[in-house]
Amino acid sequence: MGKTILVVDDSESLRKMVKSYLEQEGFRVLTAINGREAIFLARDEKPDLILLDIMMPELSGYEFMRIYSKEADTPIILLTARLEETDKVLGLELGADDYITKPFSPRELTARVRAVLRRSGKQDSELNIIRAGEIELNPDNRLVTIAGQLVDLTALEFDLLAMLMTSPGRVYSRLDLLRKLQGVAYEGYERNIDVHIRHLRVKIEPDSANPRYIQTVYGVGYRFSGDS
Numbered sequence: 001m002g003k004t005i006l007v008v009d010d011s012e013s014l015r016k017m018v019k020s021y022l023e024q025e026g027f028r029v030l031t032a033i034n035g036r037e038a039i040f041l042a043r044d045e046k047p048d049l050i051l052l053d054i055m056m057p058e059l060s061g062y063e064f065m066r067i068y069s070k071e072a073d074t075p076i077i078l079l080t081a082r083l084e085e086t087d088k089v090l091g092l093e094l095g096a097d098d099y100i101t102k103p104f105s106p107r108e109l110t111a112r113v114r115a116v117l118r119r120s121g122k123q124d125s126e127l128n129i130i131r132a133g134e135i136e137l138n139p140d141n142r143l144v145t146i147a148g149q150l151v152d153l154t155a156l157e158f159d160l161l162a163m164l165m166t167s168p169g170r171v172y173s174r175l176d177l178l179r180k181l182q183g184v185a186y187e188g189y190e191r192n193i194d195v196h197i198r199h200l201r202v203k204i205e206p207d208s209a210n211p212r213y214i215q216t217v218y219g220v221g222y223r224f225s226g227d228s
Contacts, residue, residue, distance in 0.1 A: 002026040002129075003117060006047035008038040008064070009079060010056045014102075018051065021106040022113070026129055035059030042068060049117055051109075054080045054091065065094040075120045077112055079104075130165045132213060132224070135204060137165055146204060156181060157200050160193075164214060164224035173221040197222060 005027045007018050012033075019029040030045055032038035035052075036059040042050065054061040061078060068074070078091045078099035091099055097116045100109060130137045134147040142158055144151045153161065159181055164172070172180075174193045201208040215225050 002028060003048040004028045004030065004045060005113065006030045006032065006038060006042055006045065006050045008032045008035065008050065008056070008061070009053040010034055011053075014079075017106070018109065022110065024131070025110050026131060027113075035061060035064035038064055039067060042074065043071070046072070047074060049075045049077065049113060049120075051077050051079055051113075052096075054078055062091070062094060065091070065096065069095040075116045077116055130162070132165060132168065135165070135213065137162055144204070151203055153200070153203060156196060157203070160196055161200060161204070164222065168224045171217045171220055171223045176221065193221075 002025075005022055007015055007022075007029060008031075009015050009018075010033050015031045015033075019031055022029045030041055030047060032041050034056045038050070038052070039059070052061045052064060065076065075097045076095065078096045079102060080091070080099055081102045097120065098112055100112055130139070136145045137158075138144075139162055142155075144153055144158065144161065160177065163177070163180055177193050197214060198208075201211050201214055205211050205213060213225055215223050217223055
């Protein structure tokens with residue numbers, strides 16, 4: 001399990017959405033409905049980062065920061081529906097590391113979380129893992145697992161899978177893949193990519209004849225389905 005994120009917001013739907021998405025990205029997620037509950041949870045669990053709403057009943061995000069910043073230097077990203085510059089400035093002066101305005105996309109939120117963890121020195125290799133379905137690809141140690149079982153890939157197969165998984169939905173032509181994998185593309189070797197894709201599918205697909213992850217775009221090339 002990755003780093004622990006504490007999500008503090010009085011909106012149940014937002015808490016559930018953020019929790020679900022961050023857990024898919026490999027984080028351990030705790031939630032609190034207001035600043036008062038968050039204080040006790042943060043003291044017990046010592047999260048690596050806090051996503052904090054500003055406007056909450058009982059104890060606001062500002063009040064939470066005034067109390068908790070004296071006890072720990074945990075990175076904080078403010079979740080705010082307010083756009084006034086003075087609100088943002090006050091939050092940053094109280095120790096917030098970043099802020100994100102509602103509504104936001106899950107992809108943007110994840111990028112902000114990873115950036116703040118990286119700046120704070122709390123990032124680890126777990127954050128770099130790319131996941132899709134039961135596949136986990138770790139670019140740091142060049143390992144791929146499916147449902148926890150290690151998959152034996154060649155160096156080229158790993159690089160090919162990493163390229164496709166890094167940009168899910170993007171369509172790569174065979175020449176694109178050759179250029180990126182080998183540096184120089186030779187048109188006569190385009191079909192070599194088909195061979196490597198076939199071998200890769202045998203190793204990672206539940207049914208290589210009906211691929212779930214690596215999809216053929218006829219007349220163009222291949223793409224990775226990140227929705228699997």
